[in-house]
Amino acid sequence: MVFPIVSATEMLADRIVADAFRNQATDIHIIPRKKDTLVQFRLTSKLIPRLCLPREDCDRLISHFKFSANMDIGEKRRPQSGALICELDGKRLGLRLSTLPSNQTESLVIRLLPQNEQIPFHQLSLFPSITRKLLALLKHAHGLIIFTGPTGSGKTTTLYSLLNETAHMFQRSVITLEDPIEKSYDSVLQVQVNEKAGVTYAAGLKAILRHDPDIIMVGEIRDSETAKIAVRAALTGHLVLSTMHTRDSRGAVYRLHEFGVNSLEVEQTLIAVTAQRLVELTCPYCGKDCSPYCYTYGRWKRASVFELLTGRNLNGVMREVRGESALINYPTIKDTIRKGIALGYIKETEYERLVYEDEKT
Numbered sequence: 001m002v003f004p005i006v007s008a009t010e011m012l013a014d015r016i017v018a019d020a021f022r023n024q025a026t027d028i029h030i031i032p033r034k035k036d037t038l039v040q041f042r043l044t045s046k047l048i049p050r051l052c053l054p055r056e057d058c059d060r061l062i063s064h065f066k067f068s069a070n071m072d073i074g075e076k077r078r079p080q081s082g083a084l085i086c087e088l089d090g091k092r093l094g095l096r097l098s099t100l101p102s103n104q105t106e107s108l109v110i111r112l113l114p115q116n117e118q119i120p121f122h123q124l125s126l127f128p129s130i131t132r133k134l135l136a137l138l139k140h141a142h143g144l145i146i147f148t149g150p151t152g153s154g155k156t157t158t159l160y161s162l163l164n165e166t167a168h169m170f171q172r173s174v175i176t177l178e179d180p181i182e183k184s185y186d187s188v189l190q191v192q193v194n195e196k197a198g199v200t201y202a203a204g205l206k207a208i209l210r211h212d213p214d215i216i217m218v219g220e221i222r223d224s225e226t227a228k229i230a231v232r233a234a235l236t237g238h239l240v241l242s243t244m245h246t247r248d249s250r251g252a253v254y255r256l257h258e259f260g261v262n263s264l265e266v267e268q269t270l271i272a273v274t275a276q277r278l279v280e281l282t283c284p285y286c287g288k289d290c291s292p293y294c295y296t297y298g299r300w301k302r303a304s305v306f307e308l309l310t311g312r313n314l315n316g317v318m319r320e321v322r323g324e325s326a327l328i329n330y331p332t333i334k335d336t337i338r339k340g341i342a343l344g345y346i347k348e349t350e351y352e353r354l355v356y357e358d359e360k361t
Contacts, residue, residue, distance in 0.1 A: 172214035
């Protein structure tokens, strides 16, 4: 019987990934320094130093991860990205890798994406009323719904949960266009953006329209061409869901205007815009400062809060974009976080971390 030879570097890499996964970390940072290598885990919104390695181990460790993800090991002068799937404790775990050249050597960040893990639909939002409103929006036969928020705010998780729910409840054909595909779902048809093969967001969206979908999920509206095609897809009788990087929900309407989308088409297609933030909850056991060894520590100690812009308020923002005066009054992210703090659900420090507006305005 022949036993496979496992190198010390491979064992170290497996140990780091397993440690991060069991501590519910979302990212692993491998940072080279002059004398050593620092391995950090991102737990909630904080980077926690986890391990210091000898400097010579850094190159071997990063090379191992790059080889496993089919990346170019010899190329260290330009950024690279890759992905791979592994199995830990009987669960499938997706790893998304990103290298970045630095003045020392290259650094590596690994995003952990548990494949079998899905937030139950009823736990999607800290306040359940918003969850019901989001599901009600998916009953529309056609239109455009945009989810906004910074990177890591949970937009993709929200989209997946909504699409999975509507695919089962309403028996509708769902096709997604993503870069990259973060989680695999059997209930939806997922398409990977591949610019080298000519499958861009714009080209992929055109092809999807000929595939008889009911709902189309576009990973991100990032340019004028994608924005215009997404709006036209909504005009032709499809429900289109997408994400956009803006600070708040009204910013998405302004961004569509900047992309050159006709204001009349926006009025005819845009159903709702949501802004989302991932907040850290108050620990019922530890109080303000939660110990890393606490049972609730990690990603389950976070929840999403939403700002929903729809109906009259959305029409008011559209008039505002055209330069007309309008009365707009709806609960913003700031209001929702304040409410959570007042009820004792959200840490007070989250308000300072997530709210940028000047209190004097």
